[in-house]
Amino acid sequence: MRIFFPVMAARRIAASSIDWSAFAARVPEGQKAAFNAFKGKSDAYLRRVLSLPESLPKIDFSVYKARIAVPGMVDDFQKKYEALEIAYPADTVSAQITEMEKAAAVETQDFVKASEARIAKLREDLKQWEGMIPFDQMTMEEFVEQFPDMAINPNNPTLWPHTPEVQPGYVAKEGAEA
Template structure:
């Protein structure tokens, strides 16, 4: 049997913090509907009123009719629907929780990686104070090295003698 609710179990303030600004009106409308439903439920008594069968037995002259109605009324049991969805929702929540935990772990790993990059960047000498040698030491992969690897102006890959167009190379390999 179900139990009667006394108040809403929804934490509306916490929910409002997570709702985007453009959906605040929809959340407010939903809260109004939910509160209206709760008020209508609480306006009714928790139990159905008891029937005073003795008054009906005295008033109705047909013998056995009230007893028959009383027996049928007390035998009437309205089935409360079985809760088949809670288990499914809980199973979905377990799966979602795993995905959330994996996302949090990946995010924390990314945060640590990016924090390390920030620290490395902050440790580098500011660019306006660097010499060409300092830049070469800080970024050997993109710095111009005129002694070990001389290049022609404008020092981009397309202007160099050993440059091979990647599109032509891809077409030649097919």
């Protein structure tokens, strides 16, 4: 005769610790269906876990002692059942996750600072471009003043398409090192 008793370690999860509204705000429109499916599975799992008893069920061993004729068997089973303790797995990754979160926060702050510096530089460049005469209205002299490195120099003519690779005497960087 087999007797099965559902057993659960001490309940550690009281409610979902995920901020679903903040999570949903970051999900792109094209992935809303997958997000909703994930949230549904997560909620179903949480409901199943919360439906389990927090402790072992109480057993009336006197009923078993009255019905089972083998001496000491129920007492032995009762002693083992009461001594049964299911250890909750030790948390070995929370510290690592916290460290990773701190490192990610530092990286994010560095990225934000670098991005703000790039944005400031690009705004300065934008002011310069907005203050410039449009290309279709520029004369060749104005183009040479604005872009001296891109303008054709009549004292040093180049061959079309005016890139360094097609000019006479060009030596590739790989060739210069050898």
